[in-house]
Every structure is written in C-alpha cells, then in structure tokens.
Amino acid sequence: MSAREALAQIASIPRDCGEPVFAEPWEARAFALAVHLNERGVFTWSEWAETFGANLKANTLAGEPASYYEVWWQTLEEMGERHGLATALERSHRSDEWQAAAARTPHGKPIEL
Amino acid sequence: MSDHDSHEHHDHDHSHLDGMELKVRTLESLLVEKGYVDPGALDEIVETYETRVGPRNGAAVVAKAWNDPAYLDRLRENATAAIGELGFTGRQGEHMRIVENTPQIHNMVVCTLCSCYPWPVLGLPPVWYKSAPYRSRAVSEPEKVLSEFGVTLPEGKTIRVWDSTAEMRYLVIPERPAGTEGWHEEQLAELVTRDSMIGTGLALSPDETT
Structure with a gap:
C-alpha cells in the first residue's frame, strides 16, 4: 500500500490542507517507518490501523496522555516485537550504544556507532 | 568559497x-x-x-524583517535573540545568524549534518541537503547547483556559500519580491519558501501563489 493510501485509511493523522504535518523531524521518520514496513509486507495496514487505534484509545484514558506520534511510536515498537523484528532487550542495548556514541562525538560532527 | x-x-x-x-x-x-x-x-x-515538517517559523521572521527595519537591525545584531522575540526558541534554534540577499549578492547555506540544521526555524532539511556531493558541489560550482534547482541569477551576481555548523546556523533573508509594497506580514510569509531560506531558491513572486 502506498503512503497516499495508508494516509487515506487513518483519518486521525494530523493534517494541513490534506497533507500530513509533523511537529518535529522524528515524527516524519516514525510515519515513514510504519508506511515502509507495511510496503515491505511486514504487517498489513489494517493490522497497523487496528493496533494503533486501540493504543490511541487507551492513551486518551491515561492520566497523562502521550502525543499522537508518541502513541504511533509505541505502536511501532509493539509491532516490531510482535513480528520478531526487534526485541525490547535489543532496543535497550542499541540505545546504550547510541548514547555512548553521542558522548564521544563532539558537537557538530555526525554521530555514528 | x-x-x-x-x-x-x-x-x-x-x-x-x-x-x-x-x-x-x-x-x-x-x-x-x-x-x-x-x-x-x-x-x-x-x-x-x-x-x-516543522512550523516553518523562519517565514514569519523573514516577513517581519522585510516590513520592519528596526527588527531587521535587531536580527543583524543578534539573530537568536530577535528570532526568540517571536517566540521561536529551543536547542536547534540557537546560534543563529542572518545573511541577506541583495541585488549584488546571493547567499546559499550548506551543511553536512542534521544536528546543525535549525529545523524549528526552517522546517525539515531536504534529504539531499545532508549529502556530501551537494555540499562539495555547492562550494565548487554554486551556479550549476542553483540552476539545477531552477534558479538563474542575473549575470555578475556574487554567490556566497556558508557552511552551517552546530555553533553557527545561518538563515538566508531572501530579497523581497517586487509588487509586494504595502503587504501585511502574514501575506508576505506565504511567499517565503523553505528553499529560499537556505538559498537554493528565491522567495515566490505574488503571481506564483494563489
């Protein structure tokens, strides 16, 4: 499914003049990751929409609701585990590696593992 | 250079x-x-x-600079503070400096890293912007790179290329388009594209917007 079709199926995606808007760069990245994993057949878009919708609903009942794309991201991590792409443990190790990489990288240089 | x-x-x-x-x-x-x-x-x-992506706050900054000479002076003196006046602050919006296009000079900004790109001001950087070929070509053959973006400058105009870093982030103030005398800042901001604020484009002319 193309990004266009994927967008059409999730009406709640924040938009301006019909185009999705992102408050920060990572949100665009998160959007693209979900669309791309669907394009590659990792999950169907209806599975995505269903899981994301349920998370969004649960979020509105939470004490301190997360932002729209934070919920999108939780869904992405959840789908990653469900389909065996990356476990929480792998993410935790990789996250430490990135933080260590950032700590040894001076400002203004690309951060690389 | x-x-x-x-x-x-x-x-x-x-x-x-x-x-x-x-x-x-x-x-x-x-x-x-x-x-x-x-x-x-x-x-x-x-x-x-x-x-x-991003609030494209820079368009409001440019529009105000066109309309308000006192604001332009403050931008020249301390761009980070003047941009902050409009409520646009934050980590990636620090260490800003403006470079002004004039009939004689066109400014263009290059950068190799996302960390030095002031996205709260400019919106998300184009993907090609971070590529090494763009950066080196912008320095060695700026006219050619600009023409690939559809920008042709008048003969004899000097192109200055600025290398953005985490310590110095540039915002290009494009030339104000002709035929916009008396326009409000909100109208003017519509003419300011992301590319015009990094110098790979010009501000739109009034008939390019509808």
Missing part, C-alpha cells in the same frame, strides 16, 4: 541524543541492520512530506 566568522568552540561539549530522537535512531538502525528497512526508501517517503 566559504566565508567563516569566528566560531565559538566548545571542546568538551559532546553531542546529546535523547528522548524520541534516541528511540527513533535505535529502532531504525536495528531494522536497517537486519534488512527490514531500506534507508533510501525511508528517505524517499520522508522527502515526500518534508516541506510540511
């Missing part, structure tokens, strides 16, 4: 990755490594939507 001013250097200052940026990098790098994600395809999807 690139002009450099005296940059501040923070030798002990290292980079930071936190919050969502860290989470995204973490998962993305794992998925790329395992072959689930093709980074090129991902960039392509982001690129399709990139112009809608």
